Amino acid sequence: MSDTAIEATGLGKRFGRRGGWALRDCAFRLPAGRVCAVVGPNGAGKSTLLALAAGLLPPTEGQLRVLGTGPAAARPRVGFVAQDKPLYPQLTVAETLRMGADLNPGHWDPAVAEQVVARGDLDPGARIRSLSGGQRTRVALALALGKRPELLLLDEPMADLDPLARHELMGTLMAQAAQYGTTIAMSSHVVAELEDSCDHLLLVGDGRIRLAGDIDGLLAAHLRVSGAADRAGLDAHAVVESRVTGRQLTALIRPAAPLPADWRTSAPSLEELVLAHLRNPQAPALTTAPAATEESAA
Numbered sequence: 290m291s292d293t294a295i296e297a298t299g300l301g302k303r304f305g306r307r308g309g310w311a312l313r314d315c316a317f318r319l320p321a322g323r324v325c326a327v328v329g330p331n332g333a334g335k336s337t338l339l340a341l342a343a344g345l346l347p348p349t350e351g352q353l354r355v356l357g358t359g360p361a362a363a364r365p366r367v368g369f370v371a372q373d374k375p376l377y378p379q380l381t382v383a384e385t386l387r388m389g390a391d392l393n394p395g396h397w398d399p400a401v402a403e404q405v406v407a408r409g410d411l412d413p414g415a416r417i418r419s420l421s422g423g424q425r426t427r428v429a430l431a432l433a434l435g436k437r438p439e440l441l442l443l444d445e446p447m448a449d450l451d452p453l454a455r456h457e458l459m460g461t462l463m464a465q466a467a468q469y470g471t472t473i474a475m476s477s478h479v480v481a482e483l484e485d486s487c488d489h490l491l492l493v494g495d496g497r498i499r500l501a502g503d504i505d506g507l508l509a510a511h512l513r514v515s516g517a518a519d520r521a522g523l524d525a526h527a528v529v530e531s532r533v534t535g536r537q538l539t540a541l542i543r544p545a546a547p548l549p550a551d552w553r554t555s556a557p558s559l560e561e562l563v564l565a566h567l568r569n570p571q572a573p574a575l576t577t578a579p580a581a582t583e584e585s586a587a
């Protein structure tokens with residue numbers, strides 16, 4: 290089994306010959322067994338990236354390896370829940386799960402799928418078209434989890450779930466990851482929701498990878514600093530954002546040299562780190578790949 294779930298090199302996707310690039314020059318590695326948050330503003334390219342990894346879209350340029358092979362070849366081992374949760378509206382919940390079993394001979398876990406549905410109090414005889422958005426999400430997640438995939442790609446899976454359902458389904462996902470070593474890549478706009486469950490981050494902005502790597506490593510590489518207003522003191526460091534209020538300078542930096550002794554420092558939270566990069570699209574990118582200890586600053 291490959292120790293890498295997804296690896297992209299020079300990956301680009303353009304829709305149509307004259308369309309703009311939805312993704313460009315993307316390079317990152319997601320090690321197997323990680324739970325990865327995929328974050329970024331609207332239109333950044335998150336759905337495109339997940340659909341490429343699911344083998345539903347061909348890349349325009351570059352390479353994408355999934356579970357040690359091409360995305361199309363990896364599809365039987367990958368569960369994908371798209372943003373619009375496509376299901377057959379005329380089928381019942383039970384028929385949908387039976388279809389899941391038929392489509393995944395030899396690796397279908399009926400107990401997992403039925404448990405996800407049952408916890409939502411869904412009537413197995415109910416037609417998909419009669420379900421609410423959140424209930425459909427539950428059925429789509431049941432299908433994806435029942436497949437017992439090695440890699441789960443989830444595009445905003447929690448967006449239309451109520452808080453209790455979010456909590457419960459996030460718990461189910463984490464249990465799956467812990468029990469079977471499933472790699473999960475999950476996009477969301479709610480960073481606080483990902484903080485406790487994810488250990489890896491992909492921040493996509495304007496079709497580029499802005500941050501990629503182990504969350505602890507990315508957080509450790511950044512410092513929130515404050516001190517006397519002297520921007521020159523920042524010159525030695527990679528600055529994500531800085532602000533002067535009166536005589537006070539505050540900044541989020543990647544320190545590259547010893548800091549002045551009178552600066553106060555604190556560790557940023559994941560939400561602070563992500564928001565600072567979203568507010569400052571020109572901030573230098575950082576990609577860390579644990580196995581290769583590769584680091585690049587663009």
Ligand SMILES: Nc1ncnc2c1ncn2[C@@H]1O[C@H](COP(=O)(O)OP(=O)(O)OP(=O)(O)O)[C@@H](O)[C@H]1O
Nearest residue numbers: 304308310311329330331332333334335336337338
């Ligand atoms: N099928 C398509 N045809 C043409 N352009 C597309 C298509 N799908 C996506 N795009 C474009 O690619 C870019 C990235 O879109 P994508 O859906 O991947 O972003 P996203 O990060 O998932 O956004 P959101 O957070 O709003 O869901 C956007 O500019 C979008 O307009």
